[in-house]
Amino acid sequence: MSSIRRAETFPANTPAASQIFTTVLSHGPLTRLEVARRAGLSPAAVTKAVRPLIEAGYLVEDVDEPARPALGRPANPVRVDGGRALFIGVKVTGDEIIAVLTDLCCRIRVARHVPLPDREPKGVLASVAELAGELLAEAGDLGVAVLGLGIAVSGDVDRGAGVVRYSPFLEWRDVPLAELAAATTGLPVTVDNDVRALTVAEQWFGAGVGLSDFAVVTVGAGIGCGLVVHGRVVAGAHGVAGEIGHVTVDPSGPPCHCGNRGCVEAIAGDAAIVRQIREATGVAVADTAEAVALAHRGNAGAREAYARAGEAIGLGIATVANLLGPECVIISGEGLAAYDLFAEQIRDAFAAAAFGSAAQCDVQTRPLPFEEWARGAAATAIQSFIQADQQQ
Amino acid sequence: MSSIRRAETFPANTPAASQIFTTVLSHGPLTRLEVARRAGLSPAAVTKAVRPLIEAGYLVEDVDEPARPALGRPANPVRVDGGRALFIGVKVTGDEIIAVLTDLCCRIRVARHVPLPDREPKGVLASVAELAGELLAEAGDLGVAVLGLGIAVSGDVDRGAGVVRYSPFLEWRDVPLAELAAATTGLPVTVDNDVRALTVAEQWFGAGVGLSDFAVVTVGAGIGCGLVVHGRVVAGAHGVAGEIGHVTVDPSGPPCHCGNRGCVEAIAGDAAIVRQIREATGVAVADTAEAVALAHRGNAGAREAYARAGEAIGLGIATVANLLGPECVIISGEGLAAYDLFAEQIRDAFAAAAFGSAAQCDVQTRPLPFEEWARGAAATAIQSFIQADQQQ
DNA sequence: GCCCTTATTTTCCGCCGTCAATAAAAGAAG
DNA sequence: CTTCTTTTATTGACGGCGGAAAATAAGGGC
Numbered sequence: 001m002s003s004i005r006r007a008e009t010f011p012a013n014t015p016a017a018s019q020i021f022t023t024v025l026s027h028g029p030l031t032r033l034e035v036a037r038r039a040g041l042s043p044a045a046v047t048k049a050v051r052p053l054i055e056a057g058y059l060v061e062d063v064d065e066p067a068r069p070a071l072g073r074p075a076n077p078v079r080v081d082g083g084r085a086l087f088i089g090v091k092v093t094g095d096e097i098i099a100v101l102t103d104l105c106c107r108i109r110v111a112r113h114v115p116l117p118d119r120e121p122k123g124v125l126a127s128v129a130e131l132a133g134e135l136l137a138e139a140g141d142l143g144v145a146v147l148g149l150g151i152a153v154s155g156d157v158d159r160g161a162g163v164v165r166y167s168p169f170l171e172w173r174d175v176p177l178a179e180l181a182a183a184t185t186g187l188p189v190t191v192d193n194d195v196r197a198l199t200v201a202e203q204w205f206g207a208g209v210g211l212s213d214f215a216v217v218t219v220g221a222g223i224g225c226g227l228v229v230h231g232r233v234v235a236g237a238h239g240v241a242g243e244i245g246h247v248t249v250d251p252s253g254p255p256c257h258c259g260n261r262g263c264v265e266a267i268a269g270d271a272a273i274v275r276q277i278r279e280a281t282g283v284a285v286a287d288t289a290e291a292v293a294l295a296h297r298g299n300a301g302a303r304e305a306y307a308r309a310g311e312a313i314g315l316g317i318a319t320v321a322n323l324l325g326p327e328c329v330i331i332s333g334e335g336l337a338a339y340d341l342f343a344e345q346i347r348d349a350f351a352a353a354a355f356g357s358a359a360q361c362d363v364q365t366r367p368l369p370f371e372e373w374a375r376g377a378a379a380t381a382i383q384s385f386i387q388a389d390q391q392q
Numbered sequence: 393m394s395s396i397r398r399a400e401t402f403p404a405n406t407p408a409a410s411q412i413f414t415t416v417l418s419h420g421p422l423t424r425l426e427v428a429r430r431a432g433l434s435p436a437a438v439t440k441a442v443r444p445l446i447e448a449g450y451l452v453e454d455v456d457e458p459a460r461p462a463l464g465r466p467a468n469p470v471r472v473d474g475g476r477a478l479f480i481g482v483k484v485t486g487d488e489i490i491a492v493l494t495d496l497c498c499r500i501r502v503a504r505h506v507p508l509p510d511r512e513p514k515g516v517l518a519s520v521a522e523l524a525g526e527l528l529a530e531a532g533d534l535g536v537a538v539l540g541l542g543i544a545v546s547g548d549v550d551r552g553a554g555v556v557r558y559s560p561f562l563e564w565r566d567v568p569l570a571e572l573a574a575a576t577t578g579l580p581v582t583v584d585n586d587v588r589a590l591t592v593a594e595q596w597f598g599a600g601v602g603l604s605d606f607a608v609v610t611v612g613a614g615i616g617c618g619l620v621v622h623g624r625v626v627a628g629a630h631g632v633a634g635e636i637g638h639v640t641v642d643p644s645g646p647p648c649h650c651g652n653r654g655c656v657e658a659i660a661g662d663a664a665i666v667r668q669i670r671e672a673t674g675v676a677v678a679d680t681a682e683a684v685a686l687a688h689r690g691n692a693g694a695r696e697a698y699a700r701a702g703e704a705i706g707l708g709i710a711t712v713a714n715l716l717g718p719e720c721v722i723i724s725g726e727g728l729a730a731y732d733l734f735a736e737q738i739r740d741a742f743a744a745a746a747f748g749s750a751a752q753c754d755v756q757t758r759p760l761p762f763e764e765w766a767r768g769a770a771a772t773a774i775q776s777f778i779q780a781d782q783q784q
Numbered sequence: 785g786c787c788c789t790t791a792t793t794t795t796c797c798g799c800c801g802t803c804a805a806t807a808a809a810a811g812a813a814g
Numbered sequence: 815c816t817t818c819t820t821t822t823a824t825t826g827a828c829g830g831c832g833g834a835a836a837a838t839a840a841g842g843g844c
Contacts, residue, residue, distance in 0.1 A: 031792090032791075041832075044792090071789050071841085072841070073841060156749060227716070230626075234717070237604075238719075241715065246745075247714055248641065251707075315643075322636070323712060326629055352651070353640055406801090408801070435822080436803080437801050438823095463812085463819080464820040464821025465822040
C-alpha cells in the first residue's frame with residue numbers, strides 16, 4: 001500500500017482567486033473585465049489572481065479570434081485548460097461500479113464499469129482500486145496527473161468526514177470510505193451522496209450554472225432530488241435532504257417500502273410502475289424495458305401506470321417549487337427513457353399544483369447517460385481540489 | 393411631509409464587526425474570548441471590533457458578577473444594550489394594523505393596534521403613519537431614538553426593492569411600500585413578507601438562534617412556513633417560498649381556493665376546519681373560537697376535524713423535513729390555541745411520514761402572542777440596521 | 785501618424801485580521 | 815505578603831487582499 005502521495009495543490013489561496021477560477025470554469029472563456037463584473041471584483045484583482053493560475057497552467061489565454069466587431073483594445077479572454085489535470089469519478093451501485101476519467105472541465109475521457117461481486121467494504125474497495133488503477137494507467141499514457149478521486153454512494157453520506165453513514169443498498173454503516181480509498185489509491189478522495197454529486201455537476205458544469213436556487217430530480221429505480229439553495233448544495237442537518245421519493249402525494253396510494261402509502265417512489269419508482277402494470281394488465285412484464293415497450297405498443301394499462309407516475313412526479317416537483325421557489329428544476333435519471341410516456345402528466349400536474357409564482361419555475365429535462373453519476377463524483381473531486389481549504 | 397432624516401448608522405463597517413455584534417445579540421452576554429470562538433475570529437479582532445461598539449453605546453460590559461468559581465483573570469462579558477435604540481414593527485393584515493415599539497434586543501416596549509378602515513395603499517399608509525407617530529412619541533418620552541421601521545405584509549414581497557409585488561388580502565400589486573413609508577415617517581423602512589419576518593425573529597431572538605437550518609410553521613387562517621437554509625432565510629427565486637399551505641397532502645381532499653384539492657390549508661386552515669365541522673355536525677359554528685369550544689366540549693365531529701387538520705399539518709412538516717433536513721421545526725401561529733386538539737396527530741403524522749434521519753428533526757411549539765407578527769417586522773428592521781450595506 | 789475607445793496592467797494604499805508579546809486580574813502556594 | 819499560575823484582554827507590528835486611479839496596450843477610424 002502506498003501512502004498518500006504529496007498531492008498537488010491548487011494555487012488559489014484567496015477566496016477571490018477561487019471564485020474567479022470557478023467563474024471561468026463554469027462560464028467558458030471570459031475576458032478579465034467580464035470575470036470582474038460577474039465576480040463582483042475589480043479588474044485589477046482579476047488580473048492579479050489570474051496570473052499565477054496561468055503560470056500554473058490551469059488557465060490559458062484563449063487564442064481563438066472570433067470576429068471582433070469591437071472598438072478599442074481587443075479583449076483577451078481566458079479559459080480553463082481542461083487538459084491540465086485529470087480526475088476520477090466512481091459511482092458505486094448495488095451491483096456494479098462505474099468509473100470515469102474526466103479532465104478539469106469535467107469532460108469524460110474514459111469510462112469503465114465492472115460488476116460488483118461483493119458488497120463488503122473490503123471487496124468494494126478492491127474493485128474501486130482496480131478501476132482507479134486502470135484509469136490512472138490511462139492518465140499516465142496521456143502524461144497528465146490525476147489530482148483527485150470522487151466516489152458517489154447512495155444513502156446517508158457525510159462528505160466532510162468522508163464517511164458513509166448508512167447505505168441501504170450496500171448495507172454499510174459508518175464506513176470511512178474516503179480514508180480507506182485514499183490509503184489504497186494514494187489520491188485525495190471525496191465521498192458524497194450520489195444525488196448531491198450529480199447536483200454539483202449540474203451546478204458547475206450543467207444547466208444549473210449561474211443559478212443560486214435550483215433542484216435536480218432523478219427518476220429511475222428511486223426518485224431522488226438534489227437541492228441548491230443560496231448557491232450551495234443542501235445537505236441537511238442530519239445528512240439527509242432532498243428525499244422527494246418519500247414525499248406523500250396520495251395517502252390512499254400504494255404502500256411503500258418505507259412503511260407509508262403513496263410516496264412518490266411508491267408510485268413512480270421503476271419497481272412500482274412494473275408492479276402496477278402487472279396488476280392492471282396481467283402481463284408478466286419482467287423489468288422496466290419491457291414495461292416501456294408495452295406502453296409504447298399502446299397498452300392502456302401500461303400507459304395508465306406511466307400517467308400516474310407522471311402525476312406523482314409532477315406533484316412532487318410542485319411541492320419542491322412551492323417550498324423553495326427554485327429558479328429551475330432539472331429532471332434527469334434512467335427513467336427518462338420513458339419520458340415521452342409521462343412528460344405531459346409531469347407538466348400538467350406541476351402546473352396545476354404549483355402555487356402562484358412558483359409556477360414560473362422552469363422545468364426542464366436532461367438526458368442521463370449511464371456514466372453521468374460517475375461524472376458527478378468526478379465533479380465533487382474537482383470541487384474539493386479547487387476549494388481545498390475554504391467553505392464551499 | 394418631512395424628508396427622510398439623516399439616519400444614524402451602525403458603526404460596524406466590516407463583516408467581522410457585524411458578525412460579532414450579531415453573535416452577542418443572539419447569545420446574550422459573552423466574553424470576548426467566547427465571541428471569538430463562536431465567530432471563528434481571533435480574540436484580538438474581537439477586542440478591536442468591540443471597542444467602537446461600546447463607545448457608540450451599542451454594547452456594554454456586563455457588570456453582573458455571577459459567582460465565578462474560575463481561576464485566572466475574571467472574564468468581562470459584553471452584552472447588547474437593548475435600551476440604546478428603538479425600532480418599530482408593523483404588521484398589516486386584511487382588517488387591522490398591529491404595531492410594536494421594541495428595543496434593540498427586540499423586546500416589546502409598547503404594542504398598539506387599530507382597525508384598518510381602508511385597504512388602498514394610501515389609507516393603509518395613513519394608518520401606519522399614525523401608529524408610527526404614536527410610537528415615536530412614546531420613544532420620545534423615553535428619550536431614545538427610533539432607528540428603523542419594519543413592515544410585514546403577507547404575500548409576495550421583494551424585501552430588497554421594498555416593494556409589495558402582490559398581496560391577495562390587501563389586493564395590492566407592485567406597491568413601493570418602503571419608499572412611501574419612508575417618505576411619510578422619515579424612518580429607514582424595511583418591508584418583508586410576514587412569515588419571513590417571523591422567521592427572522594426566531595433566527596435572531598428565538599428558538600432558531602444558532603441553527604443554520606430550521607423551519608417555522610404558522611398555523612392559523614392560513615398555513616405558512618418560513619425556511620432558514622445555510623443560515624439564511626429562503627426567499628425563493630421568484631419571491632415566493634415556504635408555501636407549505638398549498639402542498640398537496642390528499643389529492644382526494646377538499647377543494648382549496650387555489651384551485652387544487654387537499655392542500656394543507658384546505659384541510660387545516662381556520663376556515664376549512666370550521667366548514668368541515670359545520671358539514672360533519674350540522675352545528676352552525678361561526679368562527680374558530682366556537683369551533684374550538686365545540687371540540688373541547690367533546691363533540692366527535694369537531695374533534696375529528698381537528699384530528700384531520702393535525703394529520704395534514706404533520707404531513708406537511710414531514711415533507712419539509714424530508715426535503716430539507718432541518719435541525720428543528722417551530723410550530724407557531726394563532727391556531728396554536730387549539731394545539732391540544734391536534735398536537736398528537738401532528739406528531740404521529742410527522743413521525744410516520746418522516747424518512748430516515750429526517751425524523752431526528754426536533755418539532756417544537758411556541759405560543760404566538762398577537763403582537764408577535766409585528767415583532768417579526770421589528771426584527772427585520774433591526775437586521776437591516778445592523779447589516780446596512782452587506783449581504784444578509 | 786493622431787485620436788478615440790476599450791482592455792489590461794501597474795502602482796500605490798488602506799485596512800482588516802492574525803500573530804506574538806504583554807498587561808491585567810484574580811486565586812493558589814509558599 | 816510575595817510570588818506563581820492561570821485565564822482573559824489588549825497592544826502593536828505585520829502581511830496580505832483587494833480597491834482606486836493612473837498608466838499602458840492594442841486596435842480602428844480618419
